[in-house]
Amino acid sequence: MKCEQIREKSADYLAGELDEKSLSEVRAHLADCPACREELESLSAIWTKLGVLPKEQPSGSLRIRFYEMLEAYKKGTEKDRDKISLGQTLSYWFGRLMPRRPAYQIALSLILIAAGLGGGFLLSVRSRSAARTEVTGLRGEVDDMRRIVAVSLLKQASPSERLMGVSWSARIDRPGDEIxxxxxxxxxxxxxxxxxxxxxxxxxLFYDHPEVKAGLIHSLAGQTSPLVQLSLINLLVEIRERRAVEALERLIQDEKLNPKVKKRAELGLTQLS
Amino acid sequence: MKTIIRLAGIMILLWAAGLADNAQESQADHAVVSFSNPAKPGTVEVDISEGSITVRGYEGKDVVIDARWRERVLTKEEQEQEAALAEGGEELDQEELARKKAQAEKAKGMKTIEVESMGLTIEEEENVIQVNAEEGKRAVDVVIQVPFSTSLRLSCRDDERGVTVDRVDGEIEVETSDGPIVLTNVSGPVVADSSDGEIKAVFGKVVPGKPMSFSTMEGDVDITLPFDVKASLKMKTDEGKIFTDFDVQLKPSQQKKEEDERKEGGGYRVSFEKVTLGLINGGGVEIQITTYEGNVYIRKAK
Amino acid sequence: MEEVRDGKVERLAILFERHHIMLFNFFLRLSGNRSTSEDLVQEVFFRILKYRDTYHGQSKFIVWMYQIARNVHVDHLRKQKQEVPLDAQFEEPAVAETPAIERLSAEVDAAVLKKALDRLPLRKREVLLLSRFQEMKYREIAELMGCDIGSIKSTIHRAIKELGKIYFELQGGTSP
Known part of the structure; x- marks a missing residue:
């Protein structure tokens, strides 16, 4: 192997992309050629140094801005469809869907024709049925996105971001088990x-899920903050959850219980029974 | 090919031992700590079980920590116990009295050697500086100067003096048990909780986007916001009142969902606890406030 | 990515979570400015959303994403060029004032290397960043830059050689 070929191979050598055969050829050449050896050594020194440059972390606002953009984008399209107002964005959006979703095609062409005529009347007639199904489908998509956002935010170290995660969860229409x-x-x-x-x-907001009710009752025993205890009691009384009676009775037995919480729990018991 | 390097965290142990022989004077300690990456806003975490925390923003890159150890003070619990004993021991139950007595018997003829608390531990790792006071019997007042953009996580569990923060723009998380929380000239998202203390926060400006939350069982929540702030308030208080000089536009409670209303036929689902939702200047940053007995004050900055 | 293109835009969140830190670092090494880099990352994802129909499954998503990233960067430079000389934009201070002894050498080293990297001509810098930090194969870089793989390999070779030269010059300048 010649010095020139070594130079050609050096990029692959550094990236560890050389196969066994080429590697041994390169090594054989290096053993005999001090110039190439020196060059390749200094190249790998730099290459290695580059590898340990620390990876920087962006600030939290980048993530927030991204999700705001995504939400705004979704909302924009949702609103447009709701109103069946045919701005450029909308026809662009529909245009994207057309070739891939034949089921929409008839309805969409109708809209596009209507847009071409500039007639509002036709629109309002068709908007009733077709639009409704589209909006339902879309709501599911919006939900999907909110779910992803909420779960990702709830895992953050910053309490403010976790608060945001909770408020994203609250915006979901049909939360799955995950949420x-x-x-x-x-x-x-x-x-x-x-x-x-x-x-x-x-x-x-989701108390009609059976898991939520059970979870709330269960949680009462584990809470240490009086404010959270009060909040839970208020909620359980509010939704008239009779199965909470037992949990409240047990809570009252706790000697360390904050006296105000105790008072509220006792009142709650009378309200529930 | 990963490009992460993990440099070993440096641990600086200071003030190995507060010596017993100068117990008459309170001891003061001083330390200057740098962030490993001063170009990036860092975080300072302080966790002390007894004492107070004061943090001020300043035009510097390092974190300057001063700590003053107070005289040996009885903890609140001990004080209560003493008071109870003085009143004839009614507050202590029989079991506990018997235990105390047995302990005293055991140590008969011996004297107590006070185990001194061993000072603060300061650690820096990946731009987070942690300041911890060991669980001990002496209270410590910690005063810290930080670069303006620093984020804070402060926890002070047992004292009347609480936490004070001035001129810090980073995110602030505070919790106290008894002590008040006083924040002035702050802007970042604040999440504050106190069991018995008052929470007071004066915002120079409000960074949009991130939600805030304040909660206290017994104390008032007193917040001053810039006149042009855009905020959405969610306020809950069981026995307190809400005061404001802002023009707050009240919203019907979000807690009610349309479907629910239909299902319930407009029965008792009128209000969930005592929630008040209000918009300032059309709404914006979400601010959640929860108190039990305390009042809520939302002030317009003059 | 196909799902993003087909209208399930919430899938973009997954792509964002997966790639935004790498992308941020790519822009940070190119521009030296944190907030600019965040803006540029945001712009990339905006354009992905906007032009998602132009993505075709043949090439890897990451290749397409860096094509957009390079365009975003070029547009940014065009806007900036007249106003500020590139050097003045760099905000990262070289070294901490009082770093601990243990990390002193590593940190100085990293700072000098970053500085050297900044002096490398744009194209060489890009190729080097993509291969060394963005875990891209030479073949993918070639596809992304629209040239053949041989020229990418020789660019890598020349870029590292040049970087080494600048690096040692800088070091010679700082430590006598």
């Missing part, structure tokens, strides 16, 4: 009282 579980976990495990308080409020 319910994540919220219950936040309620039980989050180190910050404020985040737990927010979780109680969010779970209230």
């Amino acid at each position: 319910i579980q994540t919220l219950l976990e936040t309620l039980n495990r989050d180190p910050n009282v404020n985040v737990r308080l927010a979780a109680v409020d969010a779970l209230y």
Whole structure:
């Protein structure tokens, strides 16, 4: 192998992309050629140094801005479809869907024709049925996105971001088990009282899920913050959850219980029975 | 090919032992610590079980820590116990009295050697500076100067003096048990919780986007916001009142969902606890406030 | 990515979580400015959303993403060029004032290396960043830059050689 070929191979050598055969050829040449050896050594020294340059972390606002953009984008399209107002964005958006989703095609062409005529009447007629199904489908997509955002935010180290995660969860129309579980976990495990308080409020929105009711009752025993205890009691009384009676009775037995919480729990018992 | 390097965290142990022979004077300690990457806003975490925390922003890159150890003070619990004993021991139950007595018997003829608390531990790792006071019997007042953009996580569990922060723009997380929380000239998202203390926060400006939350069982929450702030408030108080000089636009409670209303036929689901939702200047940063007995004050900065 | 293109834009969140830190570092090494880099990352994801229909499954998503990233960067330079000389934009201070002894040498080293990197001509810098930090194969870089793999390999070779030269010059300048 010649010095020139070594130079050609050096990039692959550094990236570790050389096969066995080429590697041994390169090594054989290096053994005999001090110039190439020196050059390749200094190249790898730099290459290695580059490898240990620290990876920088962007600030938290980057993530927030991204999700805001995504949300705005979604909302924009959702609103447009709701109103069946045919701005450029919308036809662009539909244009994207057309070739891939034949099911939409008839409805979409109708809209596009209507847009071409500039007639509002035709629009309002068709908007009733077709639009409704589209909006339903879209709501599912929006939900999907919110789910991803919420779960990712709830895992952040900053309590403010976790609060944001809770409020994203609260915006989901049909939360899946994942969201319910994540919220219950936040309620039980989050180190910050404020985040737990927010979780109680969010779970209230989903109380018709059987898991939520059970989870709330279960959580009562584990809470240490009087404010969170009060919030939970208020909620359980509010939704007339009779199965909470037992948990409240047990709570009252706790000697360390804050007297105000005790008072509220006792009142709650009379309200529930 | 990973490009992460993990440099070993440096641990600086200071003030190995506070010596017993100058117990008459309170001891002061001083340390200057740098962030490993001063170009990036760092985080300072302080966790002390007894004492107070004061943090001020300043035009510098390092974190300057001063700590003053107070005289041996009885903990609140001990004080209560003493008071109870003075009143004839009614507050202590029989079991506990018997235990105390047995302990005293055991140590008969011997004297107590006070185990001194061993000072603060300061650690820096990946731009986070942690300041911890060991669990001990002496209270410590910690005063820290930080670069303006620093984020803070402060926890002070047992004292009347609480936490004070001035001129810090980073994110602030505070919790106290008894002590008040006083924040002035702050802007970042604040998440504050106190069991019994008052929470007071004066915002120079409010960084949009990130939500804030304040909660206290017994104390008031008193917040001053810039006149042009855009905020969405969610306020809950069981026995307190809400005061404001802002023009707050009240919103019907979000807690009610349309479907719920239909299902319930407009029965008792009128309000969940005592939630007040209000918008300032059309709404914006989410601010959640929860108190039990305390009042809520939302002030317009003059 | 196909799912993003087909309208499930929330899938973009997954792509964002996966790639935004790498992308941020790519821009940071190119521009030296943190907030600019964040803006540029945001712009990349905006354009992905906007032009998602132009993505075709043949090439890897990451190749397509860096094509957009390079365009975003070029547009940024065009806007900036007249106003500020590139050197003045660099905000990262070289070294901490009182670093601990243990990390002193590593940190100085990294700072000098970053400085050297900044002096490398744009194209060489890009190729080097993509191969060394963005875990891209030479073949992918070639596809992304629209040239053949041989020229990428020789660019790598020349770039490292030049970087080494600048690096040692800088070191000679700082430590007598």
